[in-house]
Each structure stands twice: as structure tokens, then as C-alpha cells.
Amino acid sequence: MMYTRSSFTAATDNQTSQESVTLSNRRDFLKLMTGVGTGLTIAVNIPPVLAQGSDSGRNRLENTGKDGSFAPNAFIRISSDDKVILVMKHLEMGQGTFTGLSTLIAEELDADWNQIQPEGAPADTARYKNLHWGAQGTGGSSAIANSFEQMRIAGATAKTMLVAAAAIKWQVPAAEISVKKGVVSHDQKGYSARFGELAELAAQQPIPETDSIQLKDPKDFVLIGRSLPRKDRGKTNGSAIYTQDVKMEGLLTTLVAHPPRFGGRLRSFDDSKARTVKGVVNVVKIPSGVAVLAKDFWSAKQGRDLLVLDWDESQAIKQDSKALMDQFKRLAEEPGISARSDGDINASLANAATLIEASYEFPYLAHSAMEPMNCVARVNEQGCEIWNGEQVQSMDQGAVANALGIAPEQVKINMLYAGGSFGRRANPQSDYVLEAAYIAKAVTGTPIKLVWTREDDTRGGYYRPMNFHKIRAGLDDSGNLIAWDQRIVGQSIAKGTAFEAFMVKDGVDATSVEGAYNLPYQIPNFHVDLHTVDLQVPIQWWRSVGHSHTAFSTEVFIDRLARASAQDPVDFRLKLLKQHPRHRGVLELVAKKANWGTPLPKGWGRGVAVHKSFNTYVAQVAEVSLQADGNFKVERVVCAVDCGIAINPDIIRAQMEGGIGFGLSPALMSEITLDESGQVKQSNFHDYQVLRITQMPEIEVHIVASAEPPTGVGEPGTPPIAPAVANALTDLTGQHFNKLPLKLS
Amino acid sequence: MPVTIKVNGVDHPIDATPDTPLLWVIRDHIQMTGTKFGCGMSLCGSCTVHLDGQPIRSCVTPLSAAAGKSITTIEGVNSPAAKAIQQAWTELEVAQCGYCQSGQIMSATALLEQNTDPTDEEINTAMAGNICRCATYVRIRKAIKQAATQLT
Numbered sequence A: 001m002m003y004t005r006s007s008f009t010a011a012t013d014n015q016t017s018q019e020s021v022t023l024s025n026r027r028d029f030l031k032l033m034t035g036v037g038t039g040l041t042i043a044v045n046i047p048p049v050l051a052q053g054s055d056s057g058r059n060r061l062e063n064t065g066k067d068g069s070f071a072p073n074a075f076i077r078i079s080s081d082d083k084v085i086l087v088m089k090h091l092e093m094g095q096g097t098f099t100g101l102s103t104l105i106a107e108e109l110d111a112d113w114n115q116i117q118p119e120g121a122p123a124d125t126a127r128y129k130n131l132h133w134g135a136q137g138t139g140g141s142s143a144i145a146n147s148f149e150q151m152r153i154a155g156a157t158a159k160t161m162l163v164a165a166a167a168i169k170w171q172v173p174a175a176e177i178s179v180k181k182g183v184v185s186h187d188q189k190g191y192s193a194r195f196g197e198l199a200e201l202a203a204q205q206p207i208p209e210t211d212s213i214q215l216k217d218p219k220d221f222v223l224i225g226r227s228l229p230r231k232d233r234g235k236t237n238g239s240a241i242y243t244q245d246v247k248m249e250g251l252l253t254t255l256v257a258h259p260p261r262f263g264g265r266l267r268s269f270d271d272s273k274a275r276t277v278k279g280v281v282n283v284v285k286i287p288s289g290v291a292v293l294a295k296d297f298w299s300a301k302q303g304r305d306l307l308v309l310d311w312d313e314s315q316a317i318k319q320d321s322k323a324l325m326d327q328f329k330r331l332a333e334e335p336g337i338s339a340r341s342d343g344d345i346n347a348s349l350a351n352a353a354t355l356i357e358a359s360y361e362f363p364y365l366a367h368s369a370m371e372p373m374n375c376v377a378r379v380n381e382q383g384c385e386i387w388n389g390e391q392v393q394s395m396d397q398g399a400v401a402n403a404l405g406i407a408p409e410q411v412k413i414n415m416l417y418a419g420g421s422f423g424r425r426a427n428p429q430s431d432y433v434l435e436a437a438y439i440a441k442a443v444t445g446t447p448i449k450l451v452w453t454r455e456d457d458t459r460g461g462y463y464r465p466m467n468f469h470k471i472r473a474g475l476d477d478s479g480n481l482i483a484w485d486q487r488i489v490g491q492s493i494a495k496g497t498a499f500e501a502f503m504v505k506d507g508v509d510a511t512s513v514e515g516a517y518n519l520p521y522q523i524p525n526f527h528v529d530l531h532t533v534d535l536q537v538p539i540q541w542w543r544s545v546g547h548s549h550t551a552f553s554t555e556v557f558i559d560r561l562a563r564a565s566a567q568d569p570v571d572f573r574l575k576l577l578k579q580h581p582r583h584r585g586v587l588e589l590v591a592k593k594a595n596w597g598t599p600l601p602k603g604w605g606r607g608v609a610v611h612k613s614f615n616t617y618v619a620q621v622a623e624v625s626l627q628a629d630g631n632f633k634v635e636r637v638v639c640a641v642d643c644g645i646a647i648n649p650d651i652i653r654a655q656m657e658g659g660i661g662f663g664l665s666p667a668l669m670s671e672i673t674l675d676e677s678g679q680v681k682q683s684n685f686h687d688y689q690v691l692r693i694t695q696m697p698e699i700e701v702h703i704v705a706s707a708e709p710p711t712g713v714g715e716p717g718t719p720p721i722a723p724a725v726a727n728a729l730t731d732l733t734g735q736h737f738n739k740l741p742l743k744l745s
Numbered sequence B: 001m002p003v004t005i006k007v008n009g010v011d012h013p014i015d016a017t018p019d020t021p022l023l024w025v026i027r028d029h030i031q032m033t034g035t036k037f038g039c040g041m042s043l044c045g046s047c048t049v050h051l052d053g054q055p056i057r058s059c060v061t062p063l064s065a066a067a068g069k070s071i072t073t074i075e076g077v078n079s080p081a082a083k084a085i086q087q088a089w090t091e092l093e094v095a096q097c098g099y100c101q102s103g104q105i106m107s108a109t110a111l112l113e114q115n116t117d118p119t120d121e122e123i124n125t126a127m128a129g130n131i132c133r134c135a136t137y138v139r140i141r142k143a144i145k146q147a148a149t150q151l152t
């Protein structure tokens, strides 16, 4: 979904070398994100602290919540009725983060899982920032990774204070008190109390220094590592509230007419017919188009259909996808900006016994979250309040403040469940959030709900960028891989956004080349370069970002090299991964679990791929079969994942299953294309096809046991599936694939 | 002229044009938000409700076609099949983002109300109209089978 620091690292598995973002860059980032120099203190290069900013010197009363509850820090509130409210700094969009973060706190707090109630955090960068970014936001599969220590410290701090309270109450030494499942007890004297009974007294205890907090030895974990039930409930009875479901007195629904082509602008409009629709209340012009406001969705939609719009398309894109791809191909004939260069690529290619070359084409992709983009906003004298499946608070808060000419603190953001995002709700331009803010401003005092239809969502841009890759490689006469030269052509996601300052280095956007420039295979002569193309088509991160295309080109090509030198695809990879034990670990595990090398039924093929993204290692084996109608079917996928300590194995499995299913859509059927007039051809699920249950393979997930710090699982399941399927199809048919979606010839 | 529709056993007078899709009548007029908007074109199944016991896509069903009929939404569905489905959904942790799941559950419930022992093929056919972008399909299959065992 978004950038993590790993994107900047050299080709290494070493976690500690990934801290290469400099302090000044990080400051600039936040400044850019919030649009102004807010002077916020950012915790950089100091141990993760509880997000209080100024713990020392706070007086004890501040540990007390409004209702006399115990609120030792920004993440925990224990009420006298024994509820433990945990404040979640990351967005729950299906990836299970409410459960994961709650587990970390509850583990050290030794709470009873049943008493835990997560609740979304407000926009407050100082307290709720992502420690990997220095800004508040969710993405890059970083939620658990950045919070692992911070949330446990939060829990342990609260527990220490509860124990101190019990020690006073019972007049016993704190060391003799134990805590288990939400009960504090002194065994010898037979005292026990639930958290709620101690809340008031605990709130009066001094907050222990972070340095004095002792976290559990992993062997003592009672919650981490268990498949605890999820905490994001209400999703089987319709009671979970998404942005689309917000109700409010006087709320108007609004639909916006956008330009038909990217780069177009409104010249003039006539709303006289639209205003005749019963239920339509207002029509306002905003920078991105014309908004129709009505009492309900259907009236707003009918009103919008009746708008007469005149667009200035002088700056609009007027090429089709093929013309764009041809332009990319021409560029690929010339050297680009080097992203990495080892050895002597030209000499080694010239001397190779076997030279192999291939190219790969990737279309634009829409995220198509099940909940189309939407946002509720209200502007009044106090400022602007937003209700949204909010993914990057710091950025949207700053963007809205800038647009409305108010201070960031005047932008209040309520984070609701998101009906999927896959990166879309972390828009670097805050596109749909700003749209809602402008409309709310135009009707100050009235709350509005901006709703995009599926057509708006499919045609609204901010796609996974289109890409062209070309790879040349050389093998020596014993079949050793001696040279790899990869060229990538595409648009830059970060360029022109707040992320440019620290994601683009010497003209290379890390997200354009991630997964390619840090290819783990040991190759003495290695070169990757990049052409960045500027186009009007808005683009953005899409689940796994650059890995969504680099894993395909590299893993399909490495398979091709194995075949060309008559080597087994798994053995060939293992030989080149001697320095990468965690890649080897998942690859060996998946090969074993998939019975790699054993015969398959007639008409079946098998393929493998391994890829690391966001510091998580995933290998997959796909089995495909030829169908009577000439099509193929993905029958079964075996997946191995190494994400460090497995916080919740069932959620890890769910994310692998979902990541595989998500990656199968572009592998089998999804693409966004522009027609000859430059307009997006697709509009809804009939022409932007996505995976359905009939196409979903059986999936088996195996988790590598690990004591390494936990890493994310939201994205890493996606990259390996398309190459694994392509390699299986090659195994079956002998055909080479150089384009997504995959088509048998 | 307001028409009356019966939703989850309760009559609601509705003041909307007869062509208003039932989905927006349920969501905007009756203010029940469990039924979701995903495509508006009968392509994704998010808006599935039961009309006289049959699963239908409320986004393309006009109010006029629902008048006088009995409508069940995710908030009101409570047949033995529905309860078995909801329980299996929870036990197997099917939902991820959850946005599609009201529709999935309404389709799955309708399937089991008519067929307590569906084959893989029958499950595929009944559920093919329900998209899940989180791709929870493996668990949907499993949960339907698990729920079916509670009903036979």
C-alpha cells in the first residue's frame, strides 16, 4: 500500500540496515504532509515511547479519564466496569490490525481477551504516529512492525500501575502480586481484584519510566502466537459502521461529475435541469468538478445525470493504452537512470555463453475496494470534521487545513472501518477527502456525504501504474547466472507528492524499482535502470506497490533461465540464495509442502515463485489445469510465509489467502485501459473483471516458526501469485508469458 | 403517493418515486445500513436481500416491484439457516473488511434455506454473483459447508 523504509535498502535481509531515512528527510516529510511547519516533535532514533510527548512532569490526575477511568497513556483506558478500551492508531480495513494491536497490548497487560474493546484513534500525529514514518498513517504493511514494542510497553506500563495500586490497597509488596487474564492477585493472602476495581487507585500511581519496564520473555507469551478471535465485529449482522453508513441530522448525499478524461477541466455547466429533481438541494462547483447535493443517493444521482457539462480538454490525455505502451517500449531502447550496478554488465553479457532476453507488460489497475470511495465532512466555525475510512491522518489533515485555510488542529478526523482500501485510501493528493472538504465548505454548516459510484471509482484514476520491463541475462557454459540487466519504464508514484523528498533519490523512485533492484539472487554482474514517464493518468500505490510488477518479471524470468539451462526451478533459485536464509526457508518449506517434483495429474502444471516485500518472505507453488474449453484453471496454491514472530496465525493465513486472491485478479482478468480518445474503457465489474468464488483455488498456508521481530502480512501475499501461476502455465504448455493478464495462445 | 413496504416484518410508508432502487429505499429512507452498495448494476451482490424468501439484488429492484412483498435484510434474517451461517462465519473468521459480507451471508442463507446439503458446484453457482475484493472465498466455501452440517 505504501512505502516502508525497506524500499530504500540495498539488497540485504538485514533488518538493521534499513534505517536509512535521515532525520531531515523525515522532518521534511511531515512538514510537507501537514502543509505547514507545525513544529511537532518527532521521535526519531530514540526508542519507541508511549505517545504522550511529555510523560515526565505530568501530574497524576492526568492518568484519570473523564469518567474516573484509568488512562495511563494514549492507548489504554480501563473503566470501573472493567472494560479495557484500547485506542487503535492504525486503520482496520480487513487486514486484522485491530486484533493484532490489541493482542500486543493485552499480552503485556495480561488482560482477559474478552474485556478488550478497540476503538479508532483521532487524528493526532504526536500521539498516534506510525513510528516508521513519523506521521500518522497505515500502510506498507507496517502496523505491527512499528508497534510491536510500543504497544507492549503501553500494556506493561498499565499493568505496573495496576499492580502498584493493588500493593497499596492490600499492603503487600508489589513483587508478590501476579496478574493473569484481567485479574490481579496476591496468592498467599488470597486477595484478588479485577482491573476495573483497581482503576481509580491505579490512576493515582506514578507512571513508570519506560526504561524500567521489563517486557515478557517470548516463551511466556500467552496471547501472542494464538489465533485469538478477531476484534472487528459487527461484520456478520450488518452492524459494523463504514463511511457509507454514517447517519447525521441534516446530512446530504453528494455525487460529483468529474471530467471524462484525465487532465480535463470544467469550462462551464448548466444545472437548471438537475435542480428540478425532487430531493436535490444544491449544486456547487469545486476544483475537481460539479457536486450535486441531495437528500438521498438516488436523487443526487439523477440530478448528476441531468447536469449539462462543458469540459476544457486541451490538457487532457488523448492517447490509448497501446500508444502509451509503444512509447514505453521505445524508451526502453535507451539506457535509463541507474538504480543499481554491480560488476561489469556489458562485458559479462558480451561474454555469456547463453544470452536470454524477455520483456513484460503491465496494465493500469484499479483498486476497486468493495466500498467505493466516500467521505463524510462538515465545516463550521470550529473547523472541519471528517468521518472516513481514514488511512493517512497526518496527510489528509494537512491537506484539508491547507485547502480550507485553517490550522491542522481544526481538522478533526474520525477513523471508521474501511470496506477495503488496498492503498486507495492513502491517496498522496488526498483526492476524495479534499473533494468532500470543498463541498462541505461550500455548504458550511451542513454535513455532507460524498459518495463515488462504482463507475466513479473505476474511472477515477490513482491506478497501479502501467509498466514495461525488459530483462537480459547471461549464463556461462556451466549454466551459472553471471549477468542480469533489467530496465523498467513507468510513472513515478512519489514524484510531485509529499513523498518525493524521501522516496525519490537521484531520480529513482524507490517504489518503481523495489523488488527488482534488490533482487536477492547472487549475480556477479547486475544492473537495473529506470525511465520515469510523466503522464496525466493519476497513479498510486496498489497492494504491494512496485512488487506487484517486479515480482512478476523477475520470478518469471528466473524460471525461464532455469529452464534454459535445464535446471529445476527450485534448485536453481536455492543455489542463488545462499546468502538469504529466510528466502531459502520459505522456498524449501513450500517445495516440501507442495510435493514439488512429484507427478501431477495429466493436464496439470506446477510453478513456483518466491519474493520478499515489506520484510516478509513468501513463496508460493501454484497448480494449474487445462480445461475442456481451452481455458485454464488455478486449482491449488501452497504458500509459505516468514513474517517473524507470528502474532495471530489465523490472521496471517487469512491475509495470505486474501493476498493470493487479490493477486489472481490481475493475473487472470483485470486491466484498466484507455481508448483512442484517452478515456478509460472500463466502468464497473462487467468490464473491470475481478476474481469470483468460481475462480478461487484451494489454498494451503504454512508459517515459518521464527523468533525475529514481526513484520507485516497485508501485502506480501500478493506479489508471488501471478508469477507462480505463469510459471505453472509454462510448465504445462511450454508457452512463455510476457503480459498480464495471462492468456494462453 | 407513498407506498408501503414490509421490511423485516415491519411496514414502512415510503415517499419515493416508483423507480427508486430498493437498495436506496432501505438505506436512505428506512435508514438501515447493513445492506451495502457496491456496484449498482447487479454485478457484485453486496446489496443482496430476500424478497419473499428469494435472494435479489436490491440495487436494480425498483421500489414498485417490492411494494406489498416481504423483504428481509441482514438486520432481520434469523432463520435456522441464517443463524448457522452467521455462526460459521464467526467461527471461521470469514470477514476481512466485511463490506461484502452482508450480501455473502444473504446469498449463502438463501442457498441453505433451499438446499441443506449443497455440492461444491452448487455453492459456486449460488455465490458466483457475490464479489469479495478481500477474496475471502476459501473461507466462504468452508463456512457454508460447516453451516450445512448444522442443518441436516
Ligand code: FES
Residues within 6 Å of the ligand: B036, B037, B038, B039, B040, B041, B042, B043, B044, B045, B046, B047, B048, B057, B058, B059, B060
Ligand atoms: S450493489 Fe447491487 S449487485 Fe452490486
Ligand code: FES
Residues within 6 Å of the ligand: A094, A370, A419, A420, B095, B096, B097, B098, B099, B100, B101, B131, B132, B133, B134, B135, B136
Ligand atoms: S471481506 Fe472485504 S470485500 Fe469481502
